[in-house]
Amino acid sequence: MAAPDHTVEAFTWQFLHEINYGQGVDLDRASANDKYLALARTVRHYLSTRWLTALRHQYRDQAKTVAYLSAEFLLGPQLENALLATDLEEIAAESLRLLGVDIDELRSVEIEPGLGNGGLGRLAACFIDSLATLNVPSIGYGIRYEYGIFRQTFVDGKQVEKPDHWLRLGSPWEIPHPENAVEVSFGGRTEAVEGSDVARTWIPDWHVTAVPYNYMVPGYRNGRVNTLRLWSAKAQHEFDLAIFNAGDYAEAVRARTFAENISKVLYPEDSTPQGKELRLQQQYFFVAASLRDFLETVLPDDYDLHRLPERITWQLNDTHPVIAVPELMRILVDERGWGWDEAWEVTQKVFAYTCHTLLPEALEVWSVDLLGRLLPRHLEIIYRINEGFLEELRATYPGDELRVRRMSIIAEQPERSVRMAHLATVAGFKVNGVAALHSELLRDKVLNDFAELWPDKFTNVTNGVTPRRFVRLANPGLSGLITEAIGDGWITDLEQLRGLEPLADDAEFRRRFREIKGANKHRLARVLAERDGLEIAGDAMLDAMVKRLHEYKRQSLKLLHIVSLYEGITSGRLPLESVTPRTFVFGAKAAPGYVRAKETIELINAVGATINIDPALQGRLKVVFPANYNVGLAETLIPAADLSEQISLAGKEASGTGNMKFALNGALTIGTDDGANVEIRQLVGDENFFLFGMTEPEAAELQAAGYDPGEYYESDPELKAALDLLASGAFTGGERGGAVASIFSSLTERDRFMALADFRAYIDAQERVEEAYADHEAWSRSAVLNVARSGFFSSDRSIQDYLDRIWGAKPVHQAD
Numbered sequence: 001m002a003a004p005d006h007t008v009e010a011f012t013w014q015f016l017h018e019i020n021y022g023q024g025v026d027l028d029r030a031s032a033n034d035k036y037l038a039l040a041r042t043v044r045h046y047l048s049t050r051w052l053t054a055l056r057h058q059y060r061d062q063a064k065t066v067a068y069l070s071a072e073f074l075l076g077p078q079l080e081n082a083l084l085a086t087d088l089e090e091i092a093a094e095s096l097r098l099l100g101v102d103i104d105e106l107r108s109v110e111i112e113p114g115l116g117n118g119g120l121g122r123l124a125a126c127f128i129d130s131l132a133t134l135n136v137p138s139i140g141y142g143i144r145y146e147y148g149i150f151r152q153t154f155v156d157g158k159q160v161e162k163p164d165h166w167l168r169l170g171s172p173w174e175i176p177h178p179e180n181a182v183e184v185s186f187g188g189r190t191e192a193v194e195g196s197d198v199a200r201t202w203i204p205d206w207h208v209t210a211v212p213y214n215y216m217v218p219g220y221r222n223g224r225v226n227t228l229r230l231w232s233a234k235a236q237h238e239f240d241l242a243i244f245n246a247g248d249y250a251e252a253v254r255a256r257t258f259a260e261n262i263s264k265v266l267y268p269e270d271s272t273p274q275g276k277e278l279r280l281q282q283q284y285f286f287v288a289a290s291l292r293d294f295l296e297t298v299l300p301d302d303y304d305l306h307r308l309p310e311r312i313t314w315q316l317n318d319t320h321p322v323i324a325v326p327e328l329m330r331i332l333v334d335e336r337g338w339g340w341d342e343a344w345e346v347t348q349k350v351f352a353y354t355c356h357t358l359l360p361e362a363l364e365v366w367s368v369d370l371l372g373r374l375l376p377r378h379l380e381i382i383y384r385i386n387e388g389f390l391e392e393l394r395a396t397y398p399g400d401e402l403r404v405r406r407m408s409i410i411a412e413q414p415e416r417s418v419r420m421a422h423l424a425t426v427a428g429f430k431v432n433g434v435a436a437l438h439s440e441l442l443r444d445k446v447l448n449d450f451a452e453l454w455p456d457k458f459t460n461v462t463n464g465v466t467p468r469r470f471v472r473l474a475n476p477g478l479s480g481l482i483t484e485a486i487g488d489g490w491i492t493d494l495e496q497l498r499g500l501e502p503l504a505d506d507a508e509f510r511r512r513f514r515e516i517k518g519a520n521k522h523r524l525a526r527v528l529a530e531r532d533g534l535e536i537a538g539d540a541m542l543d544a545m546v547k548r549l550h551e552y553k554r555q556s557l558k559l560l561h562i563v564s565l566y567e568g569i570t571s572g573r574l575p576l577e578s579v580t581p582r583t584f585v586f587g588a589k590a591a592p593g594y595v596r597a598k599e600t601i602e603l604i605n606a607v608g609a610t611i612n613i614d615p616a617l618q619g620r621l622k623v624v625f626p627a628n629y630n631v632g633l634a635e636t637l638i639p640a641a642d643l644s645e646q647i648s649l650a651g652k653e654a655s656g657t658g659n660m661k662f663a664l665n666g667a668l669t670i671g672t673d674d675g676a677n678v679e680i681r682q683l684v685g686d687e688n689f690f691l692f693g694m695t696e697p698e699a700a701e702l703q704a705a706g707y708d709p710g711e712y713y714e715s716d717p718e719l720k721a722a723l724d725l726l727a728s729g730a731f732t733g734g735e736r737g738g739a740v741a742s743i744f745s746s747l748t749e750r751d752r753f754m755a756l757a758d759f760r761a762y763i764d765a766q767e768r769v770e771e772a773y774a775d776h777e778a779w780s781r782s783a784v785l786n787v788a789r790s791g792f793f794s795s796d797r798s799i800q801d802y803l804d805r806i807w808g809a810k811p812v813h814q815a816d
């Protein structure tokens, strides 16, 4: 079937068809949601033919496929991206205008799928966009959480979480395929198989059905539509029926709920995983379903699995899907009757592992107890893999039992458990970090023993972001200006932004750049007024810190800067006129159980509430913290920013990707030498970046020598004044306990992230910012150069690096 024509008439016909027959209403009685769903389905029609072609090719061709296994895909709003990819923006606008439908109203109806926590999930979404745009045969596999990341609200300035029932009005972007459902099993025991010393029979004691929901992933105007397949858990009919027949109705319903709980909700922690059983169920659930799907649905029936490495790489997005390793071994050894060595050889050639952290507490570990109860056969296989691995280690390092213990997949302390990062590193044919510094630290610190053993296994792929969503869609003004100057090739070849460099010296270009920035600020002001009832000035410097709330990211250091400015002005140390008018914007969700993070939010809101109404400031400083920062808000906020805050303690932020989005939209970065900041600074140049703070080796040294925050507190009068003002209850109506006392003592007593040690350098850097900002022309020159020199941070480049260094897959330009 052919797609509808790219004409206003064909589009309109399709849209009205969807209104009448899809939604079953007349246009003049249609609700905004009716119209939104009809519009979405209309766009879907244009993609379907291409999608079917891609699916057919995937089955027929022998091309190598990349399967991106990720527990999170933080997709964000879909409508605009689909319109952009299909080149239907103008046609849709004209069609709806003629019909008298307000397209902006429809946009505001869309509820974004928030199926991720932050960086890692959003990266997965950028990567599938780039894979499609680069024409790489690929599938994303993940979980269709019924509830995504919680909706954040503030009550008296404190975070209160609300469930994100994003599917309540239905999603037009997914297509369920119950006929392709697969069974996933859990629990039970294992038994010896007669005549085999490696295979065992797993006799599980409960099962769930995994139902795939397909999402279209359109490439940018290249006719390719890839698939994102998200799994939803459904109770097996027989399961409850048996209990039901036994007469226990309540138990039958409970059992159904139990099974369907698996895909119910996204875990809102993005570090310090809690080792919860349900989380492990989720991991095995989506991985087992995905492997089976690929082996049985995507591959031809008679496919010789010895040749699997020619057909697939399973990319493990962090350790969350690493249970795929023993699962593949189980399929080959137990189900297909392969020998151990032959199965291990193939297994070691199909998995590659991306690590996204440096924090030891973020490395996943599962207690043997729990794993053995839920997946007894997998635990046996992990033990067996470890046996072979330790044998190899003892042969390589005779007598070095300390090393063997350090490297073992099984930890003995504090309880016997499986180290998922070790399993991933042993099984993966490649291990990569997500920025140059991060990969170095992985190699030299976190996974150093492994890098010594297998130096060639380790590599770097610096993260990137999709220019379609984060420049072209988010910043139409800047996109237009760029295209006018250098054509529109940059949208798929971001290095072309280099062509803007000479225009940094062109006064007229800079003027237009500033005009766009100003318009973006006014757009943000409108959105914040409507969305959050917040008021910001349209012309102040916009200083943004948006990211998950975590101590290592140091939102509290940003807060100290604000308090210090306020203290300076109110004490007379800083003349009011000398302070640049600024709007500080925060966006951050705290994990619901992370008390200190929640206290930091409370304090930011308290400081904001005080500063925003203090007449002594005459409106020069403003602090806003819109609740529920998400992809949609990011798209309005980032293009409006002048200053991007990337102030983590050096050696803690693996990469950061928000930093890239800001630079690409012409914000200057104030940042530490951490994660991808390092590469941003190298590319944009020191003159166009505000670097401050300890380097990673300096931070490590200070940590080792014994960091004493008291020293900084006592020796820097401005720091002391700011902290004392905070502690005095000046922002909390005289209240000195609670969040105030807690954050004060966490900063001044023992702070793993040494915020006070970088305070002075940070304040000095902020003074350099103010000076630089005062010269509008020089500032906009720097901003333009940030744009021109950030083309490297396209996720297209990241994916090309994965193709070259890890996957060995190639783009396939498909004919119909």
Ligand code: 26Q
Pocket (backbone or CB within 6 Å): 117, 118, 119, 120, 121, 123, 267, 269, 270, 271, 272, 273, 274, 275, 279, 320, 356, 357, 362, 364, 434, 463, 653, 654, 655, 656, 657, 675
């Ligand atoms: C694991 C087990 C149980 C529950 C939750 C989790 C879990 C979930 C999400 C652990 C970690 C995450 C997310 C981590 C993350 O987003 N890391 C970020 O990844 C980005 C993309 O590579 C980097 O840019 C950031 O530096 C890194 O912090």
